Amino acid sequence: MSTLKTAKNVLFELKKAGYEAYIVGGAVRDHLLKMPSNDIDITTNAKPFEVSKIFRTIPTGIKYGTVTVLYKTEKFEVTTYRIDGTYTNLRHPDQVTYSDSVIEDVKRRDFTINGLLMDERLQVIDHVDGRTDLKNKMIRTIGDPKQRFEEDALRMLRAFYFQSKLGFQIEKETRNAIEDLRENLNNVSSERILNEMIKIIQGPHAKKAYKSMVTTKVHEVLPGLKKGLEYIQNMEEMPFVDPFFIMCFALNDGVIPKAWSFSNKHRHRYQQAATLANMKPEFDAYILYTYGLDLCLTANKVNHMLGRSENLRSEIEQTYKHLPIQSELDLKLRATEIMQITGKKAGAWLKDIQQEMVLKILKNELKNDKDMLKSYIIEHVK
């Protein structure tokens, strides 16, 4: 947590040392909207090494002119005024060039509502007409939208993020530029895209953002999300991150495009849940045993949200609670006992017969009782 009160102290210290310094970006925007802020960014003409002489710092982004200042128990990202250099592959700027001018620094920023400054008396300084846009609830690029999106295509997704976070409109020229340049998103790194998507999904006005993503056809350039976004924009309640992706991939014939940089764990879970949902199963003992409670509940939730089925939640929970057996470890006859009875050494056959017995028990064709299992073994293992 960092507070404006402490940020003011940081500004004072920088000014005392002869530098200019302002609070900038999201913190100013959120302050004017009377919303809580995640973090407070400070912009200054002091160079990183100069900032480090005044405060305890961590060199978190020296490449971009940023150091994290530790002040009391709080943290602030302090960045030197800069003009961004050329962009390669529509990604990050190749190099940063420091600037002496705070006006140049705000002009490199993405949207007018993110280009406001605030001094140590919390007076707002506006070089980009950000206050008007804030009042009119408008997301508009600073400068020519086409040029700004050509510099960094991720800004297009950032427009939807701020829409999802704030519920604002995207200004018409900005929106048209997004529609024209949407394919440039193909060149943005998958990590940056996923990061921004997750922020969009979590916003309180996500539905508004999804609608804009569909009208600007951005949903067509996000691999595997097209049908999902078309569906979700008309839903009442918005899904959280996991159900969002599972719904989209279920509607994408269960295919998760490689382009998404999910962790292996997430990809695996999304894949299983999407496949299970598309099987439209009856959540019987066998399915519950095979997939586990969590995946079954998720698949059920997704199918319910997709209007494919009733919400079977409590039935699923009941079935699970009453499963006659939850794993082969619960068999009343242990592996060593099976080997004793048969006189055979451990091998693949053992696992097979255990599985077979579990399935019979799940189908109520066999009882999980020591004597019954013994007889079954004697009859079935040659």
Ligand code: ATP
């Ligand atoms: P949040 O509430 O999500 O933190 P924020 O406005 O603080 O919103 P950050 O991603 O933390 O957004 O970025 C801080 C500031 O840096 C932004 O307000 C904006 O001025 C600038 N900025 C960030 N990313 C870009 C970008 N891709 N292009 C131009 N300016 C950017």
Ligand code: MG
């Ligand atoms: Mg921020």
